[in-house]
Amino acid sequence: MNLSITASAGILGLTSHLIFKRYEPSFITYVLVNGLVSVGSVFVAYASSVSRLSLLPTVLFVAKAVATFNASLATSIALYRLSPWHPLAGYPGPVLARLSKWLHEQYGAWVRVGPNELSVNSSGAIRPIYSKLFRGPSYQAAPQDADALITAISREEHDRRLVARYFPLFSEIISSEQCGTRTDQFVEILRGISAEGSIDMAKWINLWSLDITGDMAFSGGFETLKSGGDTEGWIEVLHIGLLFVALLGNVPWMRDIIAAAPQPGPIREFHKFTSRKVGETKLNGAVVNKDIIGIIQNETVLTKEEAISDSSFIIIAGSDTIAQGLAAFFRYIAGDEKIQERLRAEIITASTGQDEVDDATLSRLPYLDACVQESLRLKPPVAAGPPRWSGGKTYVVENHVIPPETTVSCPNYALHHDHADPVQAKYFVDPEEFLPERWLSSFSKGVHNTEAYVPFCYGPGNCIGKPVALFNMKLMVAKVLTNFRISFSKSVDVAKFDESWKEYGIWKHDPLLIDFVSIQQSISFLGLPVKTVVDAFEGSLPSHNNDNDSAPPATRLNLLPPSSPLFHSPGSFSLVLQSWLVLLCITRDFLAQDLQAQSMVATLKQG
DSSP: OHHHHHHHHHHHHHHHHHHHHHSOOOHHHHHHHHHHHHHHHHHHHHHSGGGGTOHHHHHHHHHHHHHHHHHHHHHHHHHHHHSTTSTTTTSOOOGGGGTSOOOOSTTOSEEEEETTEEEEOOHHHHHHHHHHOBOOGGGGOSOOSSOOGGGOOOHHHHHHHOOGGGHHHHHHHHHSSHHHHHHHHHHHHHHHHGGGSOEEHHHHHHHHHHHHHHHHHHSOOOOHHHHTSOTTOHHHHHHHHHHHHHHHTTSTTHHHHHHHSSSOOHHHHHHHHHHHHHHHHHHHOSOSSOOHHHHHHHHSOOOHHHHHHHHHHHHHHHHHHHHHHHHHHHHHHTTOHHHHHHHHHHHHHHHTTOSSOOHHHHHTOHHHHHHHHHHHHHSOSSSSOOOEEOTTOOEEETTEEEOTTOEEEOOHHHHHHOOSSTTTOSSBSSTTSOOGGGGSTTOOSSOBOGGGOOTTOOSTTSOTTHHHHHHHHHHHHHHHHTTEEEEEOTTOOHHHHHHTOEESSSEEOOOOEEEEEEGGGOOOOOOOOHHHHHHHHHHTOOOOOOTTTTSOHHHHTTSSOTTOGGGGOHHHHHHHHHHHHHHHHHHHHHHHHOOOGGGOOOOOOOO
């Protein structure tokens, strides 16, 4: 009888594998099958002498049957994945990767990295894959009551929910004062705490990013900058949640287990918060500050659960993308004063005469854009590349067959870095170097294949928040660099910091310790032509009644006493004029209200 039940359980395991190959099981299905095996074993035990012994032999009998079933199922799956009959058997890759998920580099452009997964390091495959294939089961890892736009695996559902068609309305957010006000708050905080020593720039960028994404999503709600820290633990919740989703994405039906747990974890906790904010946004109706969730709810037909899921993932995806992009940016420019000076000169020149830097101004700064693009190339926010799924169809890309039920991804980090040897560089010359000039039209020093550059993905599932992310990154850089000179803290080992970057679906790294020196307290200048400086300086002075109008400009502004020896040396006088021009360009709005030197440490108004 024992042999009979063991054989039956083994055959059932093999049969289940044949069925599961065609119909992906959910966790509930798997539990039910194991339940049927257990119940069947109990009946067999009852009909045999086992049940007449005691409870323990009966339990052991049932456990043996269940164990045999699962062992048979697992063995069948393993043998099939290793066999020449598997659809991906012809693709190279380490043998154990067919059973597990090891990453690798040495097997060529098309590599099998999982049981039913391909990693494609080829620029020519990016557009076909991401335009033809769509999201798969790995996007269903997070427990939630409804799919968000970025987790919908049905293209029809995605098209129904697509907020990109309403993105012109989002431009109101970009052009609003929300972003500038929040960034001004960040700069003012830096001014206050920078005197105390080095600052963990990554920490404060995370706080700013969470606040500004909350502002855009539903007109505020976090205020971590004001608190000086994440007192409620939202950033930790977000990071744990993203790591949680990345890990569970490999076993999508684990979502059902997590959802059934008494304490379902960080994603659920965050959903509670966003549920409250969605309710508030709905009640407010036409709010003074336009926000994304308000626009979506007014312009689309969403259930409350869908709005909650959308707002949760807007915060999660938006805040981390911007924060990690900026962390990489400041890491690469902190040690290079020449790059900082070039950026500062470009920003000041373009923004002279404006009350506030807007998107139109930032979009016409080629060197700033080049530096942002280069930092995103070196540290793309989504390093592994979003996975796509072939579903029930077969696709052919670059003469390679992608079988049904196969997950495919193009790893951004591998594409952007390809080879360190310039002779073998496929897409970018000196791929490990921070070289912003490669993005300028005048660059001609080597290969530069922008087809391989996809930090925001491509196709129907690409990042619709790209314009907002780039605007906020550039705005942050503009305001920080026109207020401060930055450098690595003396305690920072840059090489060790670079080695600390680890990718778990999100980037994790050591603190980014930066020293800040206020430009308003600095004597250094931009090296602009003296005549240009003098003309711009005289033209930038506000008109005020002053009994001392005939005195030198710096004296009329009460910046220096009339007896200062600096005014008796032409060379020194030119240096003073250039220095004060920088200060006036940055603090013009403030100077128009108060001309006293002791008040020059004001909030940046980007004049």
